[in-house]
Amino acid sequence: MRFLFAIQGEGRGHLTQALSLAEMLRHHGHEVVGVLVGRSTLRTLPAFFRAKIGAPVTEFETPQFAFDRNNRSVSMFRTLLCNAVPKRLLAFDRSMHLIRDRIEALCPDRIINFYELLTGFTVRRFGIRIPMTGIAHQFLLNHLLYRHSRRKGIQGILLRLHAHMTAWGCNDLLALSFQPMPDDFQRHIYVVPPLLRHEALEGKASDEGFILGYMVNNGFADELRHWCAQHPQYRFHVFWDCQGRPDLWQAESNLTFHRLDDRLFLQLMRRCRGYITTAGFESVCEAMYHRKPMMLIPAHIEQRINAADAAAAGAGIVSERFDPGRFTDYLGHGGGSAAAQEFRRWVESAETHFLELLTRS
Numbered sequence: 263m264r265f266l267f268a269i270q271g272e273g274r275g276h277l278t279q280a281l282s283l284a285e286m287l288r289h290h291g292h293e294v295v296g297v298l299v300g301r302s303t304l305r306t307l308p309a310f311f312r313a314k315i316g317a318p319v320t321e322f323e324t325p326q327f328a329f330d331r332n333n334r335s336v337s338m339f340r341t342l343l344c345n346a347v348p349k350r351l352l353a354f355d356r357s358m359h360l361i362r363d364r365i366e367a368l369c370p371d372r373i374i375n376f377y378e379l380l381t382g383f384t385v386r387r388f389g390i391r392i393p394m395t396g397i398a399h400q401f402l403l404n405h406l407l408y409r410h411s412r413r414k415g416i417q418g419i420l421l422r423l424h425a426h427m428t429a430w431g432c433n434d435l436l437a438l439s440f441q442p443m444p445d446d447f448q449r450h451i452y453v454v455p456p457l458l459r460h461e462a463l464e465g466k467a468s469d470e471g472f473i474l475g476y477m478v479n480n481g482f483a484d485e486l487r488h489w490c491a492q493h494p495q496y497r498f499h500v501f502w503d504c505q506g507r508p509d510l511w512q513a514e515s516n517l518t519f520h521r522l523d524d525r526l527f528l529q530l531m532r533r534c535r536g537y538i539t540t541a542g543f544e545s546v547c548e549a550m551y552h553r554k555p556m557m558l559i560p561a562h563i564e565q566r567i568n569a570a571d572a573a574a575a576g577a578g579i580v581s582e583r584f585d586p587g588r589f590t591d592y593l594g595h596g597g598g599s600a601a602a603q604e605f606r607r608w609v610e611s612a613e614t615h616f617l618e619l620l621t622r623s
Contacts, residue, residue, distance in 0.1 A: 266370035268381035271301035275544030300324030310524040322357035385431030401437040455612040456547040474534035475500035541565035557589040
């Protein structure tokens with residue numbers, strides 16, 4: 263079969279999921295004929311993705327999150343204002359025409375949508391009849407049995423609405439989950455394991471004493487520099503996407519910032535003592551697989567749900583603010599239980615689930 267990928271390009275998670283699935287499909291004789299990546303104007307597509315996806319990549323402008331004045335957490339109000347201005351709406355219209363043209367040129371048998379909003383809009387707007395499958399952890403929010411599916415408040419409502427809108431045009435939805443759950447046939451939601459690439463699963467975990475960080479919101483950088491200067495006994499390696507800094511920046515003697523580099527990130531994940539993250543689904547799964555204790559600092563409601571799930575599984579602690587001292591205390595008391603063997607088996611069953619669901623007629 264010929265597959266076309268559409269990917270939401272914010273952060274790292276959806277991109278690495280696409281790499282994993284592309285590898286699975288090719289291993290069984292299928293073809294990825296092209297990749298559409300929606301990204302904000304503030305971020306660049308990581309070099310590791312272009313190098314490894316093995317298919318022509320087309321980028322387009324898509325709605326983006328906007329952060330608060332401190333650049334630390336997502337502001338729903340700013341996000342709505344940022345994306346509703348006429349200039350942005352015209353850009354989104356151009357993007358939808360570009361998506362349509364690429365679909366017509368590549369003639370895929372199926373579109374795989376990794377939580378990219380405009381692709382679903384395009385399929386419905388232009389009456390495209392090619393089957394489309396949505397893949398994302400967020401689709402669990404519309405699952406009848408998911409414990410956060412009825413989360414109240416305006417942010418919960420907006421998050422479920424966004425998941426519903428991103429599912430437009432999809433024939434079925436594959437909801438990535440930390441653990442097995444019954445399928446929701448009424449809503450065409452099938453629960454599947456996390457999509458981790460084999461590079462994330464191989465190798466033996468060790469503990470070399472340093473703390474690993476993944477920083478989507480660069481507002482924490484100055485705070486971490488100050489803390490590290492006051493606590494030279496702790497070492498940090500932090501991945502980020504700051505355009506004004508070199509690929510490798512030794513900010514303090516015990517603090518190193520790295521440009522996003524997937525291979526290096528996975529190597530350091532296996533070797534770290536613990537992991538501080540904003541609770542993106544993909545990297546949380548990687549840390550759980552390698553039994554790395556975490557501090558989860560969610561930037562918006564979606565990440566708060568991920569963090570609650572991971573903490574409930576005994577994988578780490580949740581914090582409302584960036585607090586390295588609390589995390590080092592947690593590690594010093596043996597914090598962080600090993601990821602359950604059931605989780606590893608669930609992850610390793612992914613290929614069987616995805617091939618069965620994506621290649622059926």
